[in-house]
Amino acid sequence: MSGLFRTGAGSDLASLTTSAVRDGDHYVVNGQKIWTTWAQWADWIFCLVRTHKGERPQQGISFLLIDMRTPGITVRPIRTLDGEAEFNEVFFNDVRVPVENLIGTEGEGWGYGKYLLEYERFSMSGAARSKRILGELKEDAARLGVANDPLLQDRMTRIEIQRLALEHMELKLLSQSEAGENPGPEASKLKIRGTEIAQALAQLRLDIWGSQVLPYSEAFLEGEADAENPAAAGAAAAWLNLRKLTIWGGSNEIQRMILAKQVLGLR
Ligand SMILES: Cc1cc2nc3c(=O)[nH]c(=O)nc-3n(C[C@H](O)[C@H](O)[C@H](O)COP(=O)(O)OP(=O)(O)OC[C@H]3O[C@@H](n4cnc5c(N)ncnc54)[C@H](O)[C@@H]3O)c2cc1C
Structure with missing residues (x-):
């Protein structure tokens, strides 16, 4: 490794x-x-x-x-x-x-590092992973009897639309890459949107499980995850862990600066 x-x-x-x-x-x-x-x-x-x-x-x-x-x-x-x-x-x-x-x-x-960072940011898009998580959340919502909540449906639909747009961008850059082109500064778009969606899904999971998460978050802070309800325990742990996404690989603020300068040509 x-x-x-x-x-x-x-x-x-x-x-x-x-x-x-x-x-x-x-x-x-x-x-x-x-x-x-x-x-x-x-x-x-x-x-x-x-x-x-x-x-x-x-x-x-x-x-x-x-x-x-x-x-x-x-x-x-x-x-x-x-x-x-x-x-x-x-x-x-x-x-x-x-x-x-x-x-x-x-x-x-510097040049080698910049080249690799483009691929690192590209890999943080995660459209397929977000699709799987959204599917799991729909199942959780159905199991907990909240699947028909209009506010929940509204949030899921908004995330799904953004995720579909992300998948489209990801496939476009993948085919460019297959044709021998680097992802370039466009990879920053994937990093921003992919990590924002992942955090929105973590928040959604927390909201779907609601107060059932509380004892598990306590257990996680103590370093003792409770296996009785792994989905609820995982909700708290994932929410805490995924704060990192908008920081690592270059913070999302920095990705916006890259897009402003290198894609929009702003000074
Ligand atoms: C959990 C985690 C795992 C990591 N894993 C790795 C790893 O495996 N390998 C590795 O090399 N690095 C890793 N990093 C480091 C990561 O890339 C840096 O934390 C990140 O680039 C931000 O740098 P910094 O922490 O020094 O924050 P700073 O650079 O001090 O930034 C602090 C804040 O100021 C903002 N900011 C800074 N400069 C500007 C600017 N010019 N314009 C606008 N806003 C600005 C940033 O967006 C941020 O919000 C990891 C970081 C974290 C948190």
């Missing part, structure tokens, strides 16, 4: 501070990265690191593949409200990485 980690930076990716200094046939990496998803299971990690200071902050960033078993790497888990520990802080302390683990050309990592 591996992931892409933008070390020592958040939205302002080009300001990243984790450094890699050449020492013979190795780079020596120092720095840290918070919020590294599943780092505790990863064997390898792709890192954007600063190998030199360029005229522009985007210059001098390199792309390194690092073996997670290398001495000097510490992974510290972060426990979240849903009782999970999916995310971690990763520390690099004099980590020696063979020069052959450099991807592409030294100092050109």
